[in-house]
Amino acid sequence: MKVAVLGIGITKFGEQWESSFSNIFVEAGSKAIQDANIDGKDIEAIYVGTMSAGRFIDQEHINALIADQAGLNSIPSTRVEAACASGGLALRQSIMAIESGMHDVVVTGGVEKMTDTTMSKTTRTLVTAADQEWEAFLGMTFPGLYAMIARRHMHEFGTTREQLAMVSVKNHRNAKNNPFAQFNMEITVDDVLNSPKVADPLTLLDCSPITDGSACIVLASEEKAKEFTDSPIYVTGSGQASSTLSLHDREQITVIDSTCNASKEAYRRANITASDVQIADVHDAFTIGEILAIEGLGFVKKGEGGKATEDGVTDKGGRIPVNTSGGLKAKGHPVGATGIAQAVEIVSQLRGDAGKRQVNADIGLTHNVGGSGGTSIVHIFEK
C-alpha cells in the first residue's frame, strides 16, 4: 500500500486558555493545508479523531462542527473514537478511504480540549476508556491500570523503578528540542522518584499530562499526489487490532497483545520487519507504556524493555530512537490528537525538517493505544 502525505500541521501543546476546541483544530488544519500547498476545493473529505468532546466540552456532533468551522461545509466529515487511539484510528480510516478509491485528497485531524473542565472530572473521563461496570465503578483509575501493569512487569522481569523513570527523563530531554511540546525542562531520575505518588509504583512524572492540542495531516492517493509534490513521504503500512476492554481479562498483564497484532499487520503491509524501523513515536501515556511498546513492536525482546531504556537503545542517538518528539509524557497528550501528532513527528523526521531533534531515518513508525490496550494502531512511514 502507498498513500502520500502532502502536508502536516500541529498546534502548540499545553494549556490553551484562550483557544476553543474548534479554534485549535482549525489552526492545525490550516497549517497542514498550507504545508500541502493545496486549495480548499481540492479537499474531498475530513476525518477527525477525538476521544470525549462530549464529556470534556459537552459537545457532540463534532464532524459537523469541524467542517463548519473549517469552511468546508459541503464535504463529508466523519468523527471516529477509540479512546486515546482516536487519532490513529482517524488516520487509518482516511487511509482506507483513499485506498478504496473513494477519495483522492483527505484532511485528517485529531483534537482534544481537556482543560475546560476540572482535574477530577478529567480523571473520571479518562477512565471511561476502561470498563465502567467492572473496573471504574469498583474504584479503578486510568493511572491505576498502568500502575498494575508496571508492578507485574517489575515482578516478572526485574524491571526497576529507576528504569521506568528513565523513560520520562529521556522524553523530557527530547521535548526540549520540540517547539510544540508542553514541557520544556529536563528532569532527573530522582525528580521522577520524588514526585507525588499517583498510583504506586507510578508517580506524577511517570504520567502524561492533561493537554489541549490538535494535529492534522493531508493525505492523497499516490497518483493525485504527483500534482502537488515530487517527493512526498508515504504511509506504506497500517495495522489495527483489538483486545479485551478490561485489563483483568488479558492472557498476560504485561503484554499488550493488540500492539503485537497491529504491528504484525503493519509490517506485513509495508513488507518490512521490526528491525527495519529506524525511528518510532510510541504511546507512552505512562512510562511503563513505552517499555511495553518497544517490546510489543519487536524492537527488543519481551521483558528487556527496561534494560534497553537504561542502556540508551531508545535514546536519540541509540539503535532505535523512540519518542524524539518528547512522547506523550513531555510533548503532551491531548488524547484524540495524539495519533496524528505522532504522524506529524515521524513525517517531519523523514523529511529532514526536525531541527535539533533530527535523526537519520528512512523508515518510521507510529504506535497509538486506546485504553489499557483494548485498541492498538500502528502505521509505517517511508521516504
Added chain:
Amino acid sequence: MSIPRFWRHNKSRYNLIGTRCVKCDETYFPPRKLCPKCRRKGELEDVNLKRTGEIVTFTVIRNPSEGWGNTDPYIMAIVKLDDGPSLTTQIVDCELDGIEIGQRVTKVFRKIQEDGDSGLIHYGFKFKPLD
C-alpha cells in the same frame, strides 16, 4: 451510576455469580452473554464462584476519580479466583504496604460507593487478605 445499571449486576456484585460454558467448560467473571471461545455454539449457565483467590498485581490509588467520595488512598488489585477468572477489586482490612503479589485473599461484602448524600448506596465485593 444509574439505579437500573447497578441493579442488573447486583447478583454478581453481591455473590460472585459468573457464567460457565457447558460446551468448553470455561468460566467467566464478570458474567458474559456469549462464550468468546465457542461463540454461537456455546451455552452459558450461571455459576457461583468460590470466594478465594490470589493477587496477580496491585496498586495504591492516590488520586481517585470524581464522585468516589472518600479521598484516602486505597488498594486496588487484580485477583485471580481459584475457579479461574480474574477480576478487579479493592483490597481492604490491611495496611497500604501490607500486601504483595501472590497474597491469598477472600471476598467480603462491603459498601462500594454512594450517589451523593441522598442517593443510592451501592454494595458489592471487596477482598481481604487470608491469614
